[in-house]
Amino acid sequence: MIHAVILVGGSGTRFWPLSREKMPKQLLRILGDRSMLAITVDRALAMVPENRIWAVTTVSQAGLIKRELDSQGFERVRVIEEPVGRNTAPAIGLAAMRILREDADGILAVMPADHHIQQPGSFVDILRSGEMLADKGYLVTLGIKPMRAETGYGYLCKGSRLDAPDMGDSSLAAYRVARFTEKPDEKTAEAYLHSGEYFWNSGIFMWRADRFVEAMKRYLPGHYEGLMEIDGLGVPPADPGRMQEIYAGFQPISVDYGIMEHAGRVAMIPADVGWSDVGSWASLREILDKDADGNVLVGDVLALECRDSIVYGRDRLVAVLGLEGLVVVDTPDALLICREDQSQHVRRIVERLREKGRAEAVTH
């Protein structure tokens, strides 16, 4: 059976001042009336019942995440708590072992809680195809056709097309992954964009839980041993201190780098689902409805002669005149104004605030 594993990590630095240390971006209602986490649970519910949805997060954020799930009526979504964040490979390993305890044939559909998917219907179709491949032992990753020469993502290079038998009666194509590549430079990204052979690595995966644990044993044996010992502590762990000790001792490593780049039988399904990484204020302008001048205006905003700008107002009037390519985010205790093409540097502001011990970096 499929289980949705939603990764709810990250410190929410890039969406400051809406996101704070104690308000991760997955809880923000920046894509509409509901949080990104709630929207992700909705997508998963189209495929699996609520009690087969698992949210993996850290102990420090678990309280917030549970409150949000409860408030949205998702009381049966289960929360797996990492003692500390150690990147995606340990987090998914922890979830895989937990799920294997009650479903030896479990197939995981792993997805971050902070992506936007414009066509959730197509997304479910693709996961159904992925299920068939995962069932045959493939480690499946969803590839996104590049829309621009993005230098901030890893890429997948597609290999030979998989035969129909592996795909059942799906009309979707799937490919072996010839190789994974790190974030490219601009020239290389440009070449990837035009080649038709390269796809963005979406961070959405499917695999059998047992196959994943097997791959961990082979490619990350230290992590595997630790997770086996943690599994032996039971649920909830009989000795939380020991669990904390083991988990905190893990080297942080991503599932791409730790497993996918080394494993055999890795497949990619090109996923034309209107996927967007919601990575910075700039990325929101791609996703949200814009006015005729390319502006996204939220709240009590009076805009004259503005173009290609994002203005997030809240309690107060925000009047903007002559802006171009700017991001404005207003909150009761802090205001951000930055150039859209620098919005990935907002974390530098947050770092400065943390250095200064400013409360505005932590909470609202």
Place this chain on the structure above:
Amino acid sequence: MIHAVILVGGSGTRFWPLSREKMPKQLLRILGDRSMLAITVDRALAMVPENRIWAVTTVSQAGLIKRELDSQGFERVRVIEEPVGRNTAPAIGLAAMRILREDADGILAVMPADHHIQQPGSFVDILRSGEMLADKGYLVTLGIKPMRAETGYGYLCKGSRLDAPDMGDSSLAAYRVARFTEKPDEKTAEAYLHSGEYFWNSGIFMWRADRFVEAMKRYLPGHYEGLMEIDGLGVPPADPGRMQEIYAGFQPISVDYGIMEHAGRVAMIPADVGWSDVGSWASLREILDKDADGNVLVGDVLALECRDSIVYGRDRLVAVLGLEGLVVVDTPDALLICREDQSQHVRRIVERLREKGRAEAVTH
């Protein structure tokens, strides 16, 4: 004796959101710790005692103005109330007649309350020279050497130099005014800038009160008649309703257009006093101290990679990243962000707000 006549008019539209309908810009503390009005009174006090300083304002703003004067310890500054604003010619006429009631030889030094003067000492020297010319019956205006091809000001073209006898022992030069010109187009402004013959019309004047009333009688006879009738009502007017009726009936007209452009014996003193019109947010960047990147940052501001920008923070943290040539003004109920080169259009925002009946246009 010299009397300082401070014109405290205007709706403060251009400094929104700090200025409001009920918070004219002359009361703003944007040049430092004190209001522009208080700084103007200070300048006048270098020349005349407090009870020979007159603030001319409208009935609707008189309460605010008096409160500000009192709070700054200027209880003896006298306030002349226009029933409604009718531009500078009627306002100065009203003051001239009021002052003539107690000083038949009075000389007026007329100055707006919203200018910045970097060298108040030199300013006093110039007014002393102006006093001598005014005493000889000249209508004196201070001319400012143009610093740029400004299209927003009127200009004075200097004529023949006045002889030493008229100037006493002053080392300062004075000239007849060959002519007044309206706001020029860009090409003309450029020519004026390089000619050395043209000066900005500062709006700072000196003349004998009786000479001014005489000039009004000749060039603005309707206004003169009305002001005479108002004068006949006494101080305070025996019939305020009648005063209101007469004054409201005046055609609004500036002293430049209504009198100076027509009168004889008009003199100009080039005034090298570091004068600035505080006309828009952009003009503040010329006046206030800038950091190495040309920014004026006031309040709790964290700026990264910003240039040539003005940020007025207040109660909240304002974080700015990558801005160039922008103006940011934060107040508790309204926030303005605009391009500096469009800051003279802030009034368009205020007009919109008034159309919508928004409180943010009126008060804080």
